[in-house]
Amino acid sequence: STWYFLYSSQGLSWGRAYQHKLKLALIGQSIFGQEVYNKLRKEGHKVVGVFTVPDKNGQADPLALAAEKDGTPVFKFPRWRAKGKPIQEVVAAYKSVGAELNVLPFCTQFIPMDVIDCPKHGSIIYHPSILPRHRGASANQLVRDKKAGFTIFWADDGLDTGPILLQRECDVGQNDTVDDLYNRFLFPEGVKAMVEAVHLIADGKAPRIPQPEEGATYEGIQKKENAEISWDQPAASLHNWIRGHDKVPGAWATIDGQVVTFYGSSLLDASVPTGQELAIKGASRPGLITKNGLIIFGNDGKMVLVRNLQFEDGKMIPASKYFSTDETTALELTEEEKKMAEDIKAIWKGILSHVAVIEDSTDFFKSGASSMHVVRMLEEIKQKYSGLQLQNEDVYIATKFADFIQTAVRKFRGEDKEEELVIDYVSKNTNNMTVNMPYQCFINGQFINADDGKTYDTINPADGSVMYLLLHWLMLTRQWQQQKRHLKNGEWRRMDARERGRLMYRLADLMEEHQEELATIESIDSGALYTLALKTHVGMSVQTFRYFAGWCDKIQGATIPINQARPNHNLTFTKKEPLGNVCAIVIPWNYPLMMLAWKSAACLAAGNTLVLKPAQVTPLTSLKFAELSAKAGFPKGVINILPGSATNLKKVSLELGGKSPLIIFSDCELDRAVKMGMGAVYFNKGENCIAAGRLFVEESIHDEFVSKVVEEIKKMKIGDPLDRSTDHGPQNHKAHLEKLLQYCEIGVKEGATLVYGGRQVHRPGFFMEPTVFTDVEDHMYIAQEESFGPVMVISKFKNGDVDGSAATGNSTEYARSWNSFINTYNKTDVAAPFGGFKQSVTDNIYLAAMLTGDYCACIGEEALHEYLRTKAITVEY
Numbered sequence: 001s002t003w004y005f006l007y008s009s010q011g012l013s014w015g016r017a018y019q020h021k022l023k024l025a026l027i028g029q030s031i032f033g034q035e036v037y038n039k040l041r042k043e044g045h046k047v048v049g050v051f052t053v054p055d056k057n058g059q060a061d062p063l064a065l066a067a068e069k070d071g072t073p074v075f076k077f078p079r080w081r082a083k084g085k086p087i088q089e090v091v092a093a094y095k096s097v098g099a100e101l102n103v104l105p106f107c108t109q110f111i112p113m114d115v116i117d118c119p120k121h122g123s124i125i126y127h128p129s130i131l132p133r134h135r136g137a138s139a140n141q142l143v144r145d146k147k148a149g150f151t152i153f154w155a156d157d158g159l160d161t162g163p164i165l166l167q168r169e170c171d172v173g174q175n176d177t178v179d180d181l182y183n184r185f186l187f188p189e190g191v192k193a194m195v196e197a198v199h200l201i202a203d204g205k206a207p208r209i210p211q212p213e214e215g216a217t218y219e220g221i222q223k224k225e226n227a228e229i230s231w232d233q234p235a236a237s238l239h240n241w242i243r244g245h246d247k248v249p250g251a252w253a254t255i256d257g258q259v260v261t262f263y264g265s266s267l268l269d270a271s272v273p274t275g276q277e278l279a280i281k282g283a284s285r286p287g288l289i290t291k292n293g294l295i296i297f298g299n300d301g302k303m304v305l306v307r308n309l310q311f312e313d314g315k316m317i318p319a320s321k322y323f324s325t326d327e328t329t330a331l332e333l334t335e336e337e338k339k340m341a342e343d344i345k346a347i348w349k350g351i352l353s354h355v356a357v358i359e360d361s362t363d364f365f366k367s368g369a370s371s372m373h374v375v376r377m378l379e380e381i382k383q384k385y386s387g388l389q390l391q392n393e394d395v396y397i398a399t400k401f402a403d404f405i406q407t408a409v410r411k412f413r414g415e416d417k418e419e420e421l422v423i424d425y426v427s428k429n430t431n432n433m434t435v436n437m438p439y440q441c442f443i444n445g446q447f448i449n450a451d452d453g454k455t456y457d458t459i460n461p462a463d464g465s466v467m468y469l470l471l472h473w474l475m476l477t478r479q480w481q482q483q484k485r486h487l488k489n490g491e492w493r494r495m496d497a498r499e500r501g502r503l504m505y506r507l508a509d510l511m512e513e514h515q516e517e518l519a520t521i522e523s524i525d526s527g528a529l530y531t532l533a534l535k536t537h538v539g540m541s542v543q544t545f546r547y548f549a550g551w552c553d554k555i556q557g558a559t560i561p562i563n564q565a566r567p568n569h570n571l572t573f574t575k576k577e578p579l580g581n582v583c584a585i586v587i588p589w590n591y592p593l594m595m596l597a598w599k600s601a602a603c604l605a606a607g608n609t610l611v612l613k614p615a616q617v618t619p620l621t622s623l624k625f626a627e628l629s630a631k632a633g634f635p636k637g638v639i640n641i642l643p644g645s646a647t648n649l650k651k652v653s654l655e656l657g658g659k660s661p662l663i664i665f666s667d668c669e670l671d672r673a674v675k676m677g678m679g680a681v682y683f684n685k686g687e688n689c690i691a692a693g694r695l696f697v698e699e700s701i702h703d704e705f706v707s708k709v710v711e712e713i714k715k716m717k718i719g720d721p722l723d724r725s726t727d728h729g730p731q732n733h734k735a736h737l738e739k740l741l742q743y744c745e746i747g748v749k750e751g752a753t754l755v756y757g758g759r760q761v762h763r764p765g766f767f768m769e770p771t772v773f774t775d776v777e778d779h780m781y782i783a784q785e786e787s788f789g790p791v792m793v794i795s796k797f798k799n800g801d802v803d804g805s806a807a808t809g810n811s812t813e814y815a816r817s818w819n820s821f822i823n824t825y826n827k828t829d830v831a832a833p834f835g836g837f838k839q840s841v842t843d844n845i846y847l848a849a850m851l852t853g854d855y856c857a858c859i860g861e862e863a864l865h866e867y868l869r870t871k872a873i874t875v876e877y
Contacts, residue, residue, distance in 0.1 A: 438626065
């Protein structure tokens with residue numbers, strides 16, 4: 001290798017030019033794996049094969065997406081071993097790529113040693129811990145140490161016991177979480193280090209530093225006595241200590257003379273619940289056994305909730321059952337379950353080979369197993385019983401064989417599960433994925449058919465085909481009464497505001513996790529370009545939920561001085577409360593998911609429940625949203641989605657008309673103005689809340705402006721919205737297309753000049769040509785009424801007549817706009833107010849009309865207040 005120096009405006013930099021390149025196989029997954037893949041290719045190494053996990057919910061892993069885009073061979077094996085032995089077809093497929101080195105950037109699968117040892121340079125693995133110090137540690141345990149970091153080591157049959165190649169360390173801040181460490185250090189520096197490790201191997205300079213045989217030096221893991229809880233700490237520190245020692249060895253305290261280990265802690269921000277006191281040695285205040293678990297107190301008076309307790313004999317119970325005399329009856333196994341128990345015993349025997357016989361009392365860890373063996377054991381069980389979904393914590397909680405079998409059988413029977421959400425999907429293979437779409441009404445946490453059984457079809461606007469989705473509708477009267485009872489007495493109303501925010505953040509995360517599927521559904525249902533749906537329809541929806549989630553615990557009142565007969569003896573304060581009614585939201589079809597997010601996020605953050613009716617022609621993302629809200633943990637009945645038609649609405653969301661003016665002056669940068677004007681009109685096929693309904697162009701540049709617009713229109717690609725190169729997709733539905741064609745006919749009849757377009761595109765689906773009208777006068781229909789489509793309506797104004805053009809722009813019945821843009825257009829943000837006055841909502845913006853004033857906000861803090869009412873309370877003291 002050679003060294004090189006670069007001189008730049010930032011000064012002198014240096015680097016290393018590696019002369020040797022390798023043929024690599026990447027085995028792993030996630031964005032981390034994707035970044036390692038991209039950087040290794042950029043450095044000139046040849047990635048001959050990528051081995052990753054199968055698609056999940058129809059979506060490929062990020063590593064697979066990157067490799068497939070480059071044409072790199074991709075293999076998606078669900079497993080590499082069966083019954084403890086390598087699957088020969090899988091191994092053969094791996095060997096066919098001829099790798100010289102295996103790179104495992106983020107691998108959760110158990111890779112056979114036949115594969116690990118196959119390349120001439122072997123295999124290297126990234127491990128997000130400092131080895132051997134943190135060997136066997138869980139991620140949460142690492143935040144209890146003063147140092148964190150990562151290790152890249154040579155793989156061996158011990159998973160995290162092979163020779164070390166390189167390491168990096170960082171300090172752990174007092175308030176650092178695992179996510180903080182990952183984002184700040186483990187991810188960015190880890191990617192760089194993986195590439196550096198490959199370079200060192202390529203140049204024959206990679207070290208092999210043996211790990212000491214005595215194992216980890218992280219004392220909290222190795223020694224139970226070091227995990228005792230010190231009680232003179234704030235609640236947050238108690239919580240960190242318990243979660244940091246979760247699994248093994250477990251944080252513990254002495255209760256009734258015996259060691260009791262605490263599992264599953266969480267901070268509790270609420271009033272002190274009722275419960276039975278429990279004396280804990282060393283604690284200045286007794287704990288409380290409540291229906292939800294054990295409450296313990298920090299020296300700051302704040303609370304921690306502990307879910308499970310384990311006694312010295314290994315028995316674990318829900319903390320809420322501490323004072324219960326009921327003994328859990330051992331399950332009597334069926335013949336099938338006895339067979340399963342024998343199969344699991346054989347797996348234990350294969351791991352604990354030095355144990356002569358696996359007895360009911362055999363303890364997995366006391367018999368010599370470690371965290372790496374947990375991964376192996378659970379994988380082998382999953383291979384044999386795919387329906388048995390066991391987690392690592394199931395092994396740590398039930399370490400004895402008999403207890404583990406009881407846990408496994410209960411999981412196999414489904415006794416430990418909450419009522420499962422039953423969804424009858426309609427699935428569609430499109431956009432290189434399988435999208436699963438619910439099609440029933442979502443009421444009280446369940447997908448159900450309508451009372452009257454009526455159905456209708458939904459149409460794909462790109463080709464006019466029926467997507468075979470039978471969407472049900474429901475009269476609202478009965479549902480309204482149920483929702484009023486839920487709002488008054490339900491869990492959502494009683495829930496702590498911060499917990500509401502946590503659920504909304506979780507929902508936003510799930511929407512982001514399913515963003516490709518949501519964008520695909522939005523595209524085939526509304527005709528939106530997939531790229532636009534991904535960025536705006538879905539992207540802004542995620543932002544909206546995160547924004548309002550942050551408001552949940554910041555809704556505050558005020559204190560007010562009042563003048564009464566007894567001065568200084570009265571206190572008046574205000575309190576912000578939910579409206580107290582069920583909010584019904586009716587959303588339009590132009591941005592189905594984003595309109596849902598704009599209205600439901602503020603509504604939920606304020607503490608209300610909702611019944612939402614999506615537009616009849618675009619209900620699919622709303623129903624997918626309902627599914628995700630259930631997965632996020634929203635209480636039943638808080639969110640209800642009713643597709644189709646409905647009656648007896650009480651509090652509604654309306655879309656009102658508009659005619660937003662865009663004024664272009666002669667001193668503009670013309671090319672930029674053309675681009676901005678086209679975006680203002682043709683963005684989202686013109687089906688845009690704030691589309692420029694009428695352009696006013698100064699006389700001296702009018703003709704050149706129009707000529708450039710037409711020139712740019714001719715370059716636009718009209719076609720399939722799922723095609724990433726498409727510029728202009730189909731209108732939302734057939735009736736709207738027909739309305740737009742009629743709109744253009746009226747414009748021609750009244751004397752406006754049709755410069756371009758005005759016709760349906762000759763292809764299947766509801767496509768309309770981008771259209772341009774000039775010579776539009778104030779009295780004309782197209783000057784006064786919105787098209788809500790790709791129709792540019794241009795009027796000319798005299799040079800220098802600034803006041804006249806502004807007056808004309810404001811002369812429609814839609815009155816004033818709340819939002820104005822200068823030298824830009826269509827720039828919105830979830831934190832900024834967005835709305836309009838009287839008949840206008842930023843001239844054609846979607847409005848949640850409360851019918852109590854002349855304007856209404858849609859997003860930003862202003863929107864939150866639409867869903868709150870103020871209560872004034874006066875106290876004399």
